[in-house]
Amino acid sequence: MDIATRVQYREKIGLFLGDVFVVTLSLWLSSIIRNTSFPSGVEFLNFIAPFLYVAPVWFLLFVIGGLYEGQTLVTKRKMPKAIAVVQSINIIITIVYFYLFSSYNLAQATPKTILVLYAAISISLLFVWRLYVFRFLSEGRRIKALLIASGHELIELKDEINNNPRYPFIFEKTIDLDMVDFIDKSDIGEYDVVVVESQHAKARKLLSSVYHELFLNKGKNYLDFVDLYEEVFKRIPLSSLSYQWFLGNISVVEKKVYDSIKRIMDIVLSLILAIPLILLYPFVALAIKLEDKGEVFITQTRLGERGEIIDIKKFRSMTGNKDGVWIGEEGSLKVTKVGSFLRKSRIDELPQIISILKGDSSLVGPRADLKGLSERLMLEIPYYEARYIVKPGLSGWAQVTQEGLPPQSVDETKLRLSYDLYYIKHRSILLDLIIALKTIKTLSMRVGV
Numbered sequence: 001m002d003i004a005t006r007v008q009y010r011e012k013i014g015l016f017l018g019d020v021f022v023v024t025l026s027l028w029l030s031s032i033i034r035n036t037s038f039p040s041g042v043e044f045l046n047f048i049a050p051f052l053y054v055a056p057v058w059f060l061l062f063v064i065g066g067l068y069e070g071q072t073l074v075t076k077r078k079m080p081k082a083i084a085v086v087q088s089i090n091i092i093i094t095i096v097y098f099y100l101f102s103s104y105n106l107a108q109a110t111p112k113t114i115l116v117l118y119a120a121i122s123i124s125l126l127f128v129w130r131l132y133v134f135r136f137l138s139e140g141r142r143i144k145a146l147l148i149a150s151g152h153e154l155i156e157l158k159d160e161i162n163n164n165p166r167y168p169f170i171f172e173k174t175i176d177l178d179m180v181d182f183i184d185k186s187d188i189g190e191y192d193v194v195v196v197e198s199q200h201a202k203a204r205k206l207l208s209s210v211y212h213e214l215f216l217n218k219g220k221n222y223l224d225f226v227d228l229y230e231e232v233f234k235r236i237p238l239s240s241l242s243y244q245w246f247l248g249n250i251s252v253v254e255k256k257v258y259d260s261i262k263r264i265m266d267i268v269l270s271l272i273l274a275i276p277l278i279l280l281y282p283f284v285a286l287a288i289k290l291e292d293k294g295e296v297f298i299t300q301t302r303l304g305e306r307g308e309i310i311d312i313k314k315f316r317s318m319t320g321n322k323d324g325v326w327i328g329e330e331g332s333l334k335v336t337k338v339g340s341f342l343r344k345s346r347i348d349e350l351p352q353i354i355s356i357l358k359g360d361s362s363l364v365g366p367r368a369d370l371k372g373l374s375e376r377l378m379l380e381i382p383y384y385e386a387r388y389i390v391k392p393g394l395s396g397w398a399q400v401t402q403e404g405l406p407p408q409s410v411d412e413t414k415l416r417l418s419y420d421l422y423y424i425k426h427r428s429i430l431l432d433l434i435i436a437l438k439t440i441k442t443l444s445m446r447v448g449v
Contacts, residue, residue, distance in 0.1 A: 011166060012068050015134065019062060022129050026122035027051060030114050054097045058090045064441045067130075083126045091119045135165060145169040145193035148207075149225045150177040150200055151239035157195075157229050169193045177202050197225035199240055234401065235418035236425070241383050249425050250389065261429055266363050270353040277350040284315055284347060287338045292319070297351060302368035305391045309371065310360040313351040317342045352394055364432040365393025366420040367406075380410050387420040390427065397423035397431070400438035 027048050031039050039047060062068060065086035066078070095115060142165070147158055158171050169192065175183060177200045188194070197203060226245070229237045285296045297313050304310035317339025335343065342348035355361045361368060366387045369377065378384045398419035407413040423431065 014137070015068060015130070016059070018129050018134060019059070019067075019126070022125045023055070023058065023122060024048070026118055026125055029121050030117040033117055034113050050098070051094070054094050057093055061086050061090055061093075064437045066438070066441060079130055080127060083130065084123060087119065087123045087126065091115055142168060142170040143192040144172045144190070145195060146188065146191040147171045147174040147195045147225070148177065148183070148203075149174075149195070149197035151237070153229055153237040153239055154197075154225075157225070157232065160232055171195075177206060180206065183207065193221045193223065195223045195225050195228055197240060199226065199242060199245060230422065234397075234422055235415075236421040238383075238414055238418050241421075246383070246386065250386065250421070255427075258427070258429060262362060262364075262432065263359070265432075266356050269363055270356045273350060273353050277353065280347060280350070284338075284342065288316060288336075291336055291338050294319075301371045302392070303371055303374045303388055304360050304368060305388060307385065307388045310355060310368065310392075312355045312361065312368065315342050315348040315351060317348045349394055356394065360391075362391045362393045364395060364435050365391050366396045366423065367399060367416075368392030377410070377413055381414055381417060383421075384417060387417060387424070390424055395435060395439040396420065397435055400435050400441075 028039075028044060031044065031047050065082050067082055067086060145161075147154065149157070154174060154176060158174055161167050162170050172191070177197060183206050196207065198207075226237055226240045229240075288294065288296050295316055298316045299311050299313055302310055302312055316336075318333040318335050339348065352361065356363060374384075396419075398416040401419050402416065407416050423435075
């Protein structure tokens, strides 16, 4: 297990134990304030007993809300909003539970005042715990590290590691392989951790002179740049891609057990999703017709697995349908008022379950591109066709990791590709489940992807 993975496991365990303590402390303080007295041990156990039935849902929502994701600088900036939203939903669920499903009387055993106090105290304490206490506990002596890599991803990794004390090392020196023609032994110095982009075209030549210092010194911890970048950002650094990387990391062999389980899940869940599709269809069709009298559905020609042509249906959300148009280009299509709501709620995607039931696509996987657009992108982005190794999906790793609109440019599409390749490399039932939970989170916060 590498350093980044160890950090993430330790972090998740620490966060969970701290959250359990904070939630328990919040209930205890709420009881003290409400009853103006300190409860005995037995009294407090009796008090929290009814909450134990709903507590697992609380922590499940912590997971769905992304509170146990790696605490990168980006996720830290989102933390206050995530805590407020998740805890607000938890309070609503708790109220519903006590009113409808619990034998305990909300007005007697768990007064409304308790829940109001708990909401205020728990959100405040979670802020303090997550943003200050955990960071303080995580800080310690950071060992010196050397980074030997290239491209803008070198800067990305350096900034993330150096500005985030969750990592046990700090890059005190970087060497850009594209900017040097020789590496001297004095450049290596006394660094405890050395991160090297070993697959770089110039790496073998440049590192040959310092081979002993880098790889045979027992005092050094050697890490591969691509592996560390992947663990930190959960995407593949595109500048490091080569045909050798694909041969070593991307399997085109069918995973029979995984594929069979995934197909069963696709069918079962698609049949369940057919229920809201049938119920919503009359209202969606009426709204679309009232706005501009246009067609209710659109059929788009897209690329599926192995580049095969597939047709998918969606509720129409734009003023028309045209292959390969970037939003923002002259003459591009516009999203209708009804379409804006359909997109934010993802209702426009529901008719795609027809394609899933046919086996052309899946619930989880890289998003299928319009045929015309994909042909353009394959010409402009190296290795872009690799994302068609697997079936496209209704929701994917790139969609749940990136927020906002679909890619609006080639550069944004490159970023999406880096996430798609990460999914293809690591695809599994567990990762599919994580994507499904993140999709639920996205929908609950009404963020269009």
